[in-house]
Amino acid sequence: MLVPENLKYQKTDEWVKVEDGIATIGITDYAQDSLSDVVFVEFEIDVDDEVKVGDSLATIESVKAAAEVVFPVSGKVIEVNQTIVDTPEILNESPYTEGWLVKVQVSDESELEKLMDAPAYDAYCQDR
Amino acid sequence: MFTPHTKHDVEVMLESIGVGKIEDLFQEIPAQFRYPDLNLPPRLTEMEAAAELESIASANATTKELLSFLGAGAYDHYIPAAVDNLLQRGEFYTAYTPYQPEISQGTLQAIFEFQSLICKLTGMDVSNASHYDGATAAAEAVILAYGHFRNKRKKVLVSRAVNPQYRQVIRTYMQAETTLQIIGDDPETGIEPDMQKFIAKIDHDTALVMVQYPDFFGRIIDYTQLIETAHQFGALVAVAVNPTAMGLLTPPGEIGADIAFGEGQSLGIPLSYGGPYLGFFAVKDALLRKLAGRLVGETVDADGKLAYVLTLTAREQHIRREKASSNICSNQGLMTLAATIYMSLLGKHGFQQVANLCYQKAHFAADQLSGIDGFSLVDEWTPFFHEFMVKCDEPVEEVLEHLLQHNILGGYDLGQDYPELKNHLLLAVTEKIKREDIEYLCAVLQEENHG
Amino acid sequence: MAEPTIFDLSVAGRKGITFPKADVPETALPKGFVRGKLQLPEMSEMEVVRHFTSISQKNYAIDLGFYPLGSCTMKYNPKINEAVSRLSGFAAAHPHQPADSVQGNLYLMYSLQEMLKEIAGFAAVTLQPAAGAHGELVGTLIIHKYHKDRGDHQRTRILIPDSAHGTNPASSAMLGFEVVPLPSDSRGNVDLEALKGLCDDRLAGLMFTNPNTLGLFDENVCEVVKTVHEAGGLVYGDGANMNALLGVFRPGDVGIDILHFNLHKTFSTPHGGGGPGSGPVAVAKHLVDYLPDPLVGIVEEGDEENAPLYGFIHPAKSIGRIKSFNGHFGMHVRAFTYISMLGKEGLRDVAEKAVLNANYMQQKLKGTYTLPYDRRCMHEFVLEGFWKDVPGIHALDIAKRLMDYDFHPPTNYFPLIVHEALMIEPTETETKETLDRFVEAMQKIAEEARTNPELLHDAPHNTPVRRCDELKAAKDLVLCCYVGDDWPGEIV
Known part of the structure; x- marks a missing residue:
């Protein structure tokens, strides 16, 4: 299972990467693996929405399961990856790269401190 | 009667379990509440029950005599004789929901054909496997539209010429949504066939516009302008349809409806004092993922043979639980079969x-x-x-x-x-x-x- | 070979039925509203009959064999039910007929309400809900309106045990309630300490299935109800498992406030391949005024010479109408017939034999399969469908292999709190010989899992189709027969 070093993680299996105040958010390799083949992604937000930690971001459906993705940081949505909607299998193939979900203008970077780093998330997944 | 156990069976089974008598199996039920003395009429044999039910039925004067x-x-x-004859096949009516496709192809194929017939009849792209009746289908249309705009559009316009029971059920279902307004069916807006007062109410806050075709009074109204206006404001349009009229009239799909639904009782289902009936529900492709209820799709089995399965089940309550858009679990399985046979015969x-x-x-x-x-x-x-x-x-x-x-x-x-x-x-x-x-x-x- | 669809079988010009020619002068069709095309199949009556007979034979059904689906109560559906529900006095009655022309129907509905009240110990019953999930919606609407009328607006939480059916949280969410999962304790009961911790002034109610989906009777039922009531909440009983309690225990007696029945589980109305169900709801005295509008009642008392006059009554604080007309009346006729034939002795016999059958099978199977909650069960029990020493075998494989032995598999992967669950409900209508044959098949499968696991992985082998590609179904969506624009359908 892949857990890239440079990302932060949330318990509900989202990853986040912040560069210049912009957070890119996606789901982890662990999440895509436990969902198995993703067939549908529905975003629960639009560009320009103000969001808080824990708000619903998207719903991801596979053949046998559905998972809710929630925001790991607060801020304003600036971009939504529409490619995912047409080709949801990207989430299984490359969850950390082409499979990103949204970009957010972060309003409070201190929130990042509450997230796990890679070793902590790795250990958390091993325990499940 | 319906329990086959002989005295000997019971003895052997109890011995195997390791208890002396059947009552011992119920020890976990609080003693003071165990074995209530039920006040029910004395039991009847089948022969007596048949006579009793005949007698009750004969206290009605129905459309047969009147x-x-x-x-x-x-x-x-009129319902062709073959409809009920086929419905009475135990393979159909004593089967459960087709969760195991390998041994449910009969039910699954019938639903797949039902979905196809409803699409052809209404001119829509996708039909689900049914709702309870026309009224609950109307409520599901409102839920769909409200959810489609993520509860941001706060108005649902329902014409006063929509079946009054549909309007009542919509209000019952939506009573907890205090910020949602269900309007347009007041006496002031009225039932004028030109619909001008009603159309004037459509705005950017409107999630759904619901009309009936033919309307509750049987009138065939031209909804072209209404649908155009609704779409200009980005609202969805749901049309309640009388399926029999679809043998003659331009289907709602061709006049731009986003949702077509209705009461399917006319499709080979007896009046039966109000139920069970059949709510059909179809949408344009763009709303496919918002459809509640069951859907049957085509696929292949391990040998590459054509097969049918329940699909997109991740939308449903047994997987999404509180995140599901609807709590619907059963559909009107046997009633969809009746409608499918009826439409095939006609x-x-x-x-x-x-x-x-x-x-x-x-x-x-x-x-x-x-x-x-x-x-x-x-x-x-x-x-x-x-x-x-x-x-x-x-x-x-x-x-x-x-x-x-x-x-x-x-x-x-x-x-x-x-x-x-x-x-x-x-x-x-x-x-x-x-x-x-x-x-x-x-x-x-x-x-x-x-x- | 796959059976063609009705559209494949269609040949332009064939007719299944014709109607008499119009006996009235012709009126012109409405201009601008007439459709140009109607693409419906064209088949003879015999072809239609053969088609549906042929596909029916690809179904498994109670009339064909043992159907031990947990929580579904797949008992035998008596044929008399079908016969009487088709009597024209019932089947040809229009729902808008004046009450005095349908006194038979109203009497039957009134009597069924009375019977269900008596069986479960409640003050009133509505027959309007169309199914169990619809009954749950009625229940949560009542909980919502009850608190709202009392000004208890802060009561927004519904507690739902982790073993509950998925419709419970979905129904609660439809009313905007916050769903709070309630853990089970090591005996499979509701965890009382956790319950007490969640009982505050935010509590609207608890949705409580007893016996629960593990088939276990909650021994603390009185304590659970008392705790919720003391916190000001209502207890909703999911009556899916009433088959275990008929004539043995009445949920209303311990203070449960609301309960739905599943006529298609407990009272022998057919499942119909996924409906129609029927989900009457019973309530305690303090909630009678909230029931859906209308109810059937006596509008004029009878005397020695005249029968009472039955009609519709309107509860004062009703949540409103929940469905067109009067509920699934055809199912009411069947359930009424069934209860009439059982009486109180017969009802108790049903529960006793259902529980006897389940305990017998549990005892026979628990050596071969792991029984996670090893105690007396009620009408069903849950096994684990895997073995630690047999990697790669899942509950699904066992379920599919059972089909090769001509059995319907048990419910699998539910309840969610048991890993790889196999949930078995034999019902009271099965013979000991059938149970023994099923047990034998389950034992053989356990052996095959070790000696020839491929038999399980590839199962089923003898069914009309084999395992289906669900990923393909979901990705390459095909939801109706392909009927192109060139398919005939011109209206002439």
């Missing part, structure tokens, strides 16, 4: 013929009735399908009572739901009504006038 012009949401159509010709007969006979009846003193046709310049409104000079209760004395169910008293339509009757005419039946109705009404 000449019926009742409609208003449920219609007395086919293109039969379906057209029934629709045409309903239309012709209803117009003859309307024409004859309007010639009787004390009765006048309402909205006589608006086209109608197989139901029409008649205004009575006499109190409608007295007219209906008089007709019933002559073994006629004279129609539906619209004053019950519409104060402005006091002493108005809604009459339905199906293919089962003969010319002489209509003439008899008119003769009895004449007699009322002069009697």
